[in-house]
Amino acid sequence: MKRMITIVLTILAVSASAFAQAPAEAIEKALLPAPRQMKEGATVIKWKADFTYETLKKGTNRLVCYDRTGQPGQQTFAVECTSIANLDRVAQSLKIEALPDKKEQQAAFEAAEKNGAWVKPEFGSVWIHFSGPDQARARMHTTIAVPGATTQSLGLPDNNSQGGVWIMNAGTSAAHLMTPGS
Numbered sequence: 001m002k003r004m005i006t007i008v009l010t011i012l013a014v015s016a017s018a019f020a021q022a023p024a025e026a027i028e029k030a031l032l033p034a035p036r037q038m039k040e041g042a043t044v045i046k047w048k049a050d051f052t053y054e055t056l057k058k059g060t061n062r063l064v065c066y067d068r069t070g071q072p073g074q075q076t077f078a079v080e081c082t083s084i085a086n087l088d089r090v091a092q093s094l095k096i097e098a099l100p101d102k103k104e105q106q107a108a109f110e111a112a113e114k115n116g117a118w119v120k121p122e123f124g125s126v127w128i129h130f131s132g133p134d135q136a137r138a139r140m141h142t143t144i145a146v147p148g149a150t151t152q153s154l155g156l157p158d159n160n161s162q163g164g165v166w167i168m169n170a171g172t173s174a175a176h177l178m179t180p181g182s
Helices: 002-030 084-097 102-114
Strands: 043-047 053-057 063-067 077-083 126-132 139-145 166-168 176-178
Touching: 002 043, 002 053, 002 063, 002 077, 043 084, 063 084, 077 084, 084 102
Parallel strands: 043 063
Antiparallel strands: 043 053, 063 077, 077 126, 126 139, 139 176, 166 176
């Protein structure tokens, strides 16, 4: 009997250890794009199939990071960080991106933009993407949300012809600053 209890307790301890490691690995992966000075205080979430999320790690700053691997339109390896204020927009975008037809997706994004239903991101918030065919070949790409911004309002070009920072999707809720080399 003592031997059986020892075996059962050992199995439970090993299972608990494996369970504890899985969230730690998921947290570490999601934090890969986080800036070094913000990583410790970042929140980490896991998106669910119904476009809600569970919090894996509660943070102390406004940065939130999550794994996008396996989501529609994403590369084989994809993690992302942004402001916690942008989670409603991310959830809305994930729902649209889940539509199976690309034309239907595009029409849904355009309709949401046109009728003002697409949640605006926080002005000045960063979107840090780290993605690629695998982690070793992933690249970092950072954009800055500037919803509604135009060349006239910011004084930056709305195309990349000058080789510097430029506004992509100028005048829309999806307007963001593209930063060459990032």
